[in-house]
Amino acid sequence: MNNHLQSRRNVIKGIFIIVVIILIAKLFYIQIINSEYKRSSKNNAIRPETQQAARGEIYDRNGKLIVSNKASKDLMVIPREVVEFDTLRLCELTELSVKDVRTKLKDAKNYSKYIESVFSQQLPLQFSLQIEEELNFFKGFYLRVNTSRDYNVKVAAHIIGFLGEVDEEKSHEKYYTKGDLEGKTGIESSYEKQLRGKKGMKMVLVDALNRTQGSFDNGKHDTLAVHGKNITTTLDIDLQKYSEKLMQNKIGAIVSIEPSSGEILTLVTSPNYNPKQMTGRARSKNYSLLYNDVNKPLFNRALNGTYPPASPLKIVNSLIALQEGSVNVHNHVACNGGFEFGNNKIMRCHEHPNLVNLKSAITVSCNTYFCNLWESFYSKYNSVYESYDVWKEHVKSFGFGNYLNNDFNSGQKGFIPESSYFDEYYRKGRWKSSTILSMSIGQGELLCTPIQMANLASIIANRGFYYIPHVIKRIDNDTIPARFSKKHHTSINPQHFKIVIDGMEQVLENIDGTAFMSKVKGISICGKTGTAENPHGDDHSIFIAFAPKEKPEIAVAVYVENAGGGATWAAPIATLVIEKYLNNTISRPILEEKMINGNLTNK
Ligand SMILES: [Zn+2]
Incomplete structure (x- = not known):
């Protein structure tokens, strides 16, 4: 036993001695023999520099480039290596205040003395050239090659989203370093992991004057950065441009969807901003300006605006009754x-016209008819609770009251009250169908978002089902989430859709139809106007539609705040969007001009 222990000790000793010999030999090699190391030990230091990957590009559904990259440089700092420097000169070179420079240095130190932080992002070319020349006066600082976003369009800011500095918590994750940018909203955020690519690492030789002397050991130890994956969206960028133009100087939203796939063709919120405003060094200043704007251009009304569905809900109530x-x-x-x-x-x-049946009541949007429809539906069941629950479950199957699980990281689910809500409001047993009669015509408690309303138009177009509205079409060398190819059926049988669709066609085709003035020659559009009562001011103008009637290619929802009835602004705008998409020309130039030039922001 003792012998065995002794021999194990000898083995361990032997290994230890061998390791020490190897270390001594390596040190001898590095310091005495290898000239490369010799040179670097005298004059140079080796600095590991992360290589930023260029983000993936973003395209529209027709292959048009929306977002690309341009070269830029970041000023980096490694706090441990910083020696005293001319603060005022650094302020000049970076356009930062003395206070900012001190705060940034302190923050970088707190983050890590040894690991690099971004000191100043996306330096304009003339500044980065000047800094490069003067780096010997700023030990511990270096320039990192990077890219910044370049926008080929002035539209779709909310869909594209913007980049911002990673959160404090995230900056300690393996991938990021303090001051790195990541997608904060829109596609940039939802597909951050695919878009950001993979960082590389370069061992850089730096001389005593803080000048880089190229890669150490001919780059043998470097890893290359991998370009982010390119993304093709479902957007039709030309239609998006056109839709934003129609909504200029108005407050509201347009969402249009391809019903057969759930692909979002346009998603407009107005007012909005130019995506360029949220990039580069003016970003934080512009952000504050937009944030404080009274019309809230940073608020995405298409996803987060909650409104009453108004008369388009008459379609849903008709289908439930059927x-x-x-x-x-x-x-x-x-x-x-x-x-x-x-x-x-x-x-x-x-x-x-005085006498109406289901079809013509949809066409003329008769409130009396739909109050009757509501009352006879409720009289079918034993109690108002039973009727309400049946109604509510049907409504939910249309995607109301939930986030739809789309690919945006912001949204609202709207509101479908439970019967307990009315118990609380009116006391248990003290409310009946007529108490909540306003829901028969889409006013009252129920709230929804424009994207849910576009989805409703899509459901009617499909005669009873939908795909989750989404904005991703293709990711290079990757798959898109499987949930976007799953069919969601409503609780309504397909055969019930025919009569409501016929009624919706007459909304535009019949002289008594509420949107007869928005009829487009040669396109069979099915639509429904709506006027949402607004306690804070004028009514909101609403229109949902799809076209063509057979084999629909586009479904649209338009909300124009404080614009009056649905026929005034929302219906003309929706039909212009449809005409542009299907025909690529406009047969009603006077109407088009009126819509584009209309200013409703001061109402
Ligand atoms: Zn009526």
Whole structure:
């Protein structure tokens, strides 16, 4: 046993001695024999520099380049190596204040004395050239080759998104260093991992004057940065440009979708900004300006704006009544200006031919008819609770009340109240169908977002199903999320869609239709106007539509805030978008001009 222990000790001793000999030999080789090391030990230092990868480019659905890169340089700092320097001169070269320079140095030290931090990002060329010449006066600083975003368009800012400095927490993750940029919103954020590529590492020889002397050991120890993956979006950038132009000087949103795939063709929020404003050194100044703008250009109304669905919900209520068998499509209702309910209350209607059935009630948007439809649906069940739950579950199957699980990292789910909400508001057992009658015409508690409304148009176009609206079409050498190719069926049977679609076609085709003035010759558009009551000011103008009626190629939702009825602004704008997409020419130039030049921001 002892012998065995002794021999193990000898083996360990032997290994130890061999290791020491190897180390001595290596040191001898480095310091005495190898000239490369010899040179570097006398005059040069080796500095590991990360090599930034260029981000992937972003294209539209037709291969048009939307976002690319341009060369830029970042000033980096390794706090441990910093020696006293001329602060004022550095301020001049970086356009930073003395206070900023001190704060940045302190922050970099707190982050790590040994690891590099970004000191100043995306230096303009003339500055980076000047800094390069004077680097010997700024020990511990060096320039890192990088790229910054270059935009080929002035539109789609909210979809593209912008880059910003990584959060403090994230800066300690393996991939990032303090001051690095990452996608903060839009596609830049949702597909950050694919777009950012892979950093490389270069061992750089630096002389005593802080000048780089090229790669150490002929770059044998370097790894190359890998370009980020290019992304093709579902956007039609020309249609996006056109849609943004129609929405200039207006507040609201346009979302258009290809129904057969759920691909988002345009996603407009207005007002917005030029994507260039959120890049480069003016970014934080511009961000504050936009943030403080009273019309909130940073707020993405298409995804986050919650509005009442208004009259387009009459389509959903029709489909629910058809599915539950609570409506006879042949029966007519006489509309004499409104629907009486409760104690002498009346839900008013507007002028239209007196007798309406389901189809024509959609065409003229008769409130009286849909109040009747609501009441007969509710009378089918034993209690208002049972009816409400049946109704609510149908509504949910249209994608209302949830985030839709799309590929944007911001959004709102809207609001579908539970019956307990009414119990709390009116007390349990004290509310009935007429208490919540306003939901029969899409006013009241229910709230939704423009993207959900575009999805509704898409569902009707598809006669009962949808794909999650999404903006990713292709990622080079990668796959797109599987959830975007999954069909979601509503709780309504396909055969019930025919009559509501016929009614929607007449909205534009029939002289009594609420959007007859927006009819486009040669295109069978099916649409529905809406007017959302707004307690803070004028009504919001709403229109949802799809076209052509058979084999639909585009479904659209338009919201124009404080613009009045749906027929005034939203319907003309939606039909112009449809005409542009399907025909690529506009047959109504006067209407087009009126829409483009209309200014509703001061209302
Ligand atoms: Zn009516």
